Amino acid sequence: MSQTIETVFAREILDSRGNPTVEVEMSDGKNTVLAKVPSGASTGIHEALELRDGDKSRFLGKGVLKAVANVNEKISEAICGKFEPQNQQELDDFLLALDGTENKSTLGANAILGVSLAAARLAAMQQGIPLWKHLNNLFGGETSLPRPMMNVLNGGKHADSGLAIQEFMIVPKFEEFSANLRAGAETFHHLKKILAKRGESVGVGDEGGFAPRLPGITDAFEVISEAIDAAGYSGKIEFAIDAAASEFFGEKNGAEPGKYLVDGKNLSSAELTDFYGELLEKYPIVSIEDSHAEDDFDGFAGMQEKFGDKIQLVGDDLFVTNKKRLALGIDKKLANAILIKVNQIGTLSETFETMKLAKSENFGTVISHRSGETSDDFIADLAVGTDAGQIKTGSLSRSERIEKYNQLLRIEEQL
Numbered sequence: 001m002s003q004t005i006e007t008v009f010a011r012e013i014l015d016s017r018g019n020p021t022v023e024v025e026m027s028d029g030k031n032t033v034l035a036k037v038p039s040g041a042s043t044g045i046h047e048a049l050e051l052r053d054g055d056k057s058r059f060l061g062k063g064v065l066k067a068v069a070n071v072n073e074k075i076s077e078a079i080c081g082k083f084e085p086q087n088q089q090e091l092d093d094f095l096l097a098l099d100g101t102e103n104k105s106t107l108g109a110n111a112i113l114g115v116s117l118a119a120a121r122l123a124a125m126q127q128g129i130p131l132w133k134h135l136n137n138l139f140g141g142e143t144s145l146p147r148p149m150m151n152v153l154n155g156g157k158h159a160d161s162g163l164a165i166q167e168f169m170i171v172p173k174f175e176e177f178s179a180n181l182r183a184g185a186e187t188f189h190h191l192k193k194i195l196a197k198r199g200e201s202v203g204v205g206d207e208g209g210f211a212p213r214l215p216g217i218t219d220a221f222e223v224i225s226e227a228i229d230a231a232g233y234s235g236k237i238e239f240a241i242d243a244a245a246s247e248f249f250g251e252k253n254g255a256e257p258g259k260y261l262v263d264g265k266n267l268s269s270a271e272l273t274d275f276y277g278e279l280l281e282k283y284p285i286v287s288i289e290d291s292h293a294e295d296d297f298d299g300f301a302g303m304q305e306k307f308g309d310k311i312q313l314v315g316d317d318l319f320v321t322n323k324k325r326l327a328l329g330i331d332k333k334l335a336n337a338i339l340i341k342v343n344q345i346g347t348l349s350e351t352f353e354t355m356k357l358a359k360s361e362n363f364g365t366v367i368s369h370r371s372g373e374t375s376d377d378f379i380a381d382l383a384v385g386t387d388a389g390q391i392k393t394g395s396l397s398r399s400e401r402i403e404k405y406n407q408l409l410r411i412e413e414q415l
Contacts, residue, residue, distance in 0.1 A: 003028040003126065004084050010071035010114060012064050015039050015372040016400040017206060020052075020064045023374075024071060024114030028085070031125045035118035037110045038343055039372035046294065046320045048346040051108025067108040074098065074107065075115055085123040088138055092116055092349035109346035116347040117378055131378070132411055135385030139352055141359075145177040145412055146367065146383040146391035148405070149240050149287065150184040152191055152227075153212070153220050154205030154395075156244045162213055164262045166244035168220050169392070170228070171286060172237045177412045181405055183233050188396040191227035198223075206371040208395030216263040221283050240287035242392075245272070246317050249293040260293075269299035273306060280307065289314035289339060289366075300334035312337045312364050321345040323354045330361050337364030340388065342379070355386055366390040373400040380407035384415075 006029040013036065015021040022037045039050060051070070053063040078098055083091045095115060099107040124134035136143050149169045156166030172183040191210065192202050200212035214220050221239065228237050247253060248261050255261035260272045267275060269292060276291060288307075292299030294317035303313055316339035319325045329335055338358045342351050358365050367383040369392060383391040391408070394401030 003030065004081050005079055005119065005122070006081065008071060008076040008080060008115060008118070010068040010111065012068050013374070015374055016398065017372045019062050019372055020059050021372065021374065022064050022067050022071070022110045022114045024118045026085070026115070026118035026122050028122060028126065031122060033118055033121040033125060034376075035114050035121060035378065036374035036376035037114045037117075038341075038370035038374060038376075039110070040341070040343070040370040046317075046322060046325060047103075047344045048109035048320075049103045049105040050110050050343070051105070064108075064110060067111040070107045070111040071115060075111065079115070083119075085119040085126065088116075088120060088123065089349050091119050092347040095347060096350075104346045109343060112346045113343050116349070117342065117376075120348055121378070130381070130411070130414060132381035132384040132414075135381055136387075138348075139355070139386045142387040143384050143415065144387045144389060145408060145415065146388055147171060147173070148177070148180050148184060148408075149366065149390060149392045150188070151207045151209045151242075151392070151395050152184075152188055152224060154207055154209040155211070155220075156247045163217060163220060164243075164248040164260075165217055165220070165241050166247065167207070167209070167240075167242035167289075167392075168224060169240040169242070169287075170224065170237050171240050172233070174236070177408055181409065183231070183237060185396045187224075187227050187231040187233060187237060190230040191224060194223060194227055194230065204395065204397055207369075208398040208401045210395075217279070218282070221279070225283070239283050239285045240289070240312075241285065242289040242314075242316070243292075244290050244317070245296075245299075246290065246293040249296070269296055270302060273299065273302045276303065277306065280311065285311060287312040287314060287337070287366075290316045290318060294318050297332055297334060300329075301332060304333050304335060308333075308336050314339050314364070314366060316341070316368070319354075321351060321354050323350070323357055326354055326357055326363075330357075330363075335363075337366060339366050339368045339392070340382075341368050341370060342382070343370060351382075352386070355388070364389065366392055368392040369394055369401070369404065375400055375403050377403045377407035380404045380411065384408070384411050 153168035155163030393404040
């Protein structure tokens with residue numbers, strides 16, 4: 001029997017980068033749950049607002065006491081004793097109305113999201129069912145274990161490697177999730193040995209991948225290929241990249257105006273597309289995310305026209321899990337897949353709406369973590385419950401990444 005939300009309390013905790021984020025504790029008087037909100041470093045300009053204090057005397061201005069206060073004062077008073085966690089849509093709609101802005105700048109997307117995710121977890125607990133099952137009941141459709149896209153080399157804003165591309169990922173192609181995880185882990189450890197033997201750094205970036213100072217992008221693919229061979233998985237692991245091209249576009253990022261700076265060369269939008277084409281000829285790349293800057297619609301359209309029938313082209317900064325942005329991308333034929341990050345949009349219900357639009361248009365969906373993560377494994381259940389098919393949750397190191405993989409192993413047993 002469902003019960004109303006009786007208490008909601010938020011606190012400031014630290015994420016995987018040691019920066020403050022929001023944790024929400026919610027109870028119905030009998031059951032108590034926690035939801036921790038992730039935070040991104042490479043953020044799209046169209047994302048919902050992550051509310052931070054701006055007080056330079058605390059955490060270099062990155063404190064979240066304002067968002068915490070919004071939960072403990074405004075949200076708590078408005079929802080406690082009045083809403084049942086089973087009614088996710090009703091609660092989320094109320095939170096959006098309470099905020100009253102397009103980008104959630106009044107309460108903060110980090111405040112709203114913590115409450116939204118906590119409600120889903122509490123609802124599952126009330127029913128005595130796994131979170132993935134409750135999410136599937138809300139979303140509808142099938143369930144499945146996602147194919148992992150594992151970030152083994154970090155560049156861009158996620159590491160000081162000098163590489164323009166932000167994530168070099170390996171994508172094993174076995175049927176079972178556990179087999180994919182094993183292949184990824186073994187390849188990761190072989191990669192570490194190879195880099196160490198070369199005298200390269202084996203320190204890891206924000207998402208757990210290595211961050212060696214390699215001469216260029218093809219060198220990254222070559223060393224990963226060597227690791228795949230050494231691990232015995234030749235032909236059984238493919239590549240994916242998150243270019244995060246907004247981070248190497250234009251003057252603010254050291255490039256010439258309107259150009260992309262890649263391996264010391266300034267490339268036009270069309271030349272960047274050709275560069276990706278050269279990579280596709282050399283390596284088994286099956287997915288490219290954010291190939292161009294978030295508002296370079298011509299660049300995205302050119303990629304989709306040239307390669308859309310060959311590989312997955314994912315919009316992250318392009319779409320920011322926003323249904324309106326996705327609809328625009330569908331109309332303009334800018335991609336064929338979308339990255340899903342719950343904190344880009346701010347509520348679970350809005351995330352579902354975006355994913356349903358994507359699926360109705362035969363877009364691929366990739367559930368994703370953020371570079372500033374927590375131990376919360378919500379997105380593992382989300383990937384299964386929505387039949388997303390793919391998940392990005394980092395490398396094979398750092399516990400905040402491994403937590404998601406381990407939860408998927410547990411769910412694999414349940415399924």
